[in-house]
Amino acid sequence: MLDLGGKTAIVTGAGQGIGREISLLLAEHGADIAAVDINVDASAETASLVKGKGRDSLALKCDVSDSKDVDGCITKIVDWKGAVHILVNNAGITRDNILLRMNDSEWHSVLNVNLTGTFNLTRAVSKYMIRQRFGRIVNISSVIGIMGNAGQSNYAASKAGIIGLTRSVAKELAGRNVTANAIAPGFIETPMTASLGEDRKKMMMDMIPLGRFGTGKDVANVVLFLVSDLGSYVTGQVINCDGGMIMA
């Protein structure tokens, strides 16, 4: 049920952190991986780790917020393998600031990468998935998109937007056997969270019933479930992967 042999998966933000863990876990289960990242050295490193697991991999430099760049990238991937079965929209950034100080660039850059980037990739792959009557789309949202966070209005809006986008895509594409789901991670130890101060980390830890921070592998495990046959009857859902931080 977890066999992804013969499947091609696109993972954005594959160069490090959660995206790298997702790429490696899907490869371990047989998928070939298109490792997409704005940092091509990092995605090349992920691609070489995937190859080390015996799967095929293509590293692509792409800014997910740029629709022309994305369309070109998807064409290269389809030329490479002839099909796209799995899309994991994972690339994301933060530009934190309190509302009164948040400038236009901080607002737009986060919305453009996190939300428009997810739209760009989803639109570009959907025509292939519709045609082949199979597709698995997983969007990485965040608990912050559900509960909000002071100093992260841009990030929270982008991650809440991903949930609305996911549910709409799920409804639109369900008739073609394409599922779309979101994962809302809590606090995951990656380069993105490494720079947070000890005070903030302690505050987060106090909110986690399971008493530990998450790992990229914890999130990758949920992705694997959703894209494998085990998850074939699940669509339009948001699955929290947060050690119990949010229970509702």
Ligand SMILES: NC(=O)c1ccc[n+]([C@@H]2O[C@H](COP(=O)([O-])OP(=O)(O)OC[C@H]3O[C@@H](n4cnc5c(N)ncnc54)[C@H](O)[C@@H]3O)[C@@H](O)[C@H]2O)c1
């Ligand atoms: N780490 C956490 O605690 C946490 C919690 C909830 C949600 N998330 C989400 O999980 C995803 C991955 O987070 P992470 O912690 O691994 O982050 P990270 O910063 O470690 O990695 C993000 C990757 O995205 C790439 N990227 C950034 N902008 C890009 C662009 N415009 N085009 C293509 N690639 C781009 C970066 O180069 C990097 O390789 C993000 O969407 C993040 O919002 C993370």
